[in-house]
Amino acid sequence: AQSVTQLDSHVSVSEGTPVLLRCNYSSSYSPSLFWYVQHPNKGLQLLLKYTSAATLVKGINGFEAEFKKSETSFHLTKPSAHMSDAAEYFCVVSEGNTDKLIFGTGTRLQVFP
Amino acid sequence: EPEVTQTPSHQVTQMGQEVILRCVPISNHLYFYWYRQILGQKVEFLVSFYNNEISEKSEIFDDQFSVERPDGSNFTLKIRSTKLEDSAMYFCASEGNYPANEQFFGPGTRLTVL
Numbered sequence: 001a002q003s004v005t006q007l008d009s010h011v012s013v014s015e016g017t018p019v020l021l022r023c024n025y026s027s028s029y030s031p032s033l034f035w036y037v038q039h040p041n042k043g044l045q046l047l048l049k050y051t052s053a054a055t056l057v058k059g060i061n062g063f064e065a066e067f068k069k070s071e072t073s074f075h076l077t078k079p080s081a082h083m084s085d086a087a088e089y090f091c092v093v094s095e096g097n098t099d100k101l102i103f104g105t106g107t108r109l110q111v112f113p
Numbered sequence: 114e115p116e117v118t119q120t121p122s123h124q125v126t127q128m129g130q131e132v133i134l135r136c137v138p139i140s141n142h143l144y145f146y147w148y149r150q151i152l153g154q155k156v157e158f159l160v161s162f163y164n165n166e167i168s169e170k171s172e173i174f175d176d177q178f179s180v181e182r183p184d185g186s187n188f189t190l191k192i193r194s195t196k197l198e199d200s201a202m203y204f205c206a207s208e209g210n211y212p213a214n215e216q217f218f219g220p221g222t223r224l225t226v227l
Contacts, residue, residue: 032214043117044156044204044218051214090156099144099208100169101216103156 002027004091006104014112019078021107023091033074034092086111115139117219119205125225126195134190134222138207145188146206195226
């Protein structure tokens with residue numbers, strides 16, 4: 001069965017410092033992996049996706065993630081945090097034979113000035 | 114930019130009452146989904162819908178739930194007899210053929226069952 005584990009429920013960084021949000025996945029088949037972001041009172045917005053093309057995926061707002069099959073990881077990074085990055089981030093997996101998305105528990109990112 | 118919309122943003126109901134949550138997907142999308150998030154828990158898949166029928170549903174989606182696309186624009190989730198444990202944020206999502214494999218989410222409806 002497919003699943004994702006987000007290793008940190010909360011991450012706090014200072015503005016201008018790097019961001020690392022960790023995600024490990026479990027999947028029986030070739031997974032598609034996603035990161036979604038949710039700002040307060042807003043819908044879930046797709047940041048980036050991996051679907052078996054390049055292992056380093058670039059997304060919106062300067063975020064990127066690297067698919068590492070040997071480590072079953074798909075960590076989200078950003079070189080320099082901005083105040084507007086403060087939000088809830090979800091790592092998500094789906095498998096080729098289904099469209100349903102399986103969500104992680106989320107990581108709340110706080111950015112301090 | 115086109116977006117998925119949901120109404121109402123917050124619905125309060127009494128246990129045992131029927132509720133209908135409404136979604137307007139992006140206009141040329143063909144695949145539709147409902148998810149829910151109970152407070153403090155994961156976002157969970159409920160049901161997917163394509164070509165006017167359910168294509169997949171989770172164990173949560175029992176006989177008290179139903180979905181419908183009554184016209185060309187709306188996609189609804191009905192809960193026939195609400196229970197306290199149905200209190201959650203309900204998200205609608207839609208997906209088109211391009212870009213493939215990208216679900217666009219609405220802002221959610223917060224359902225509170227008293």
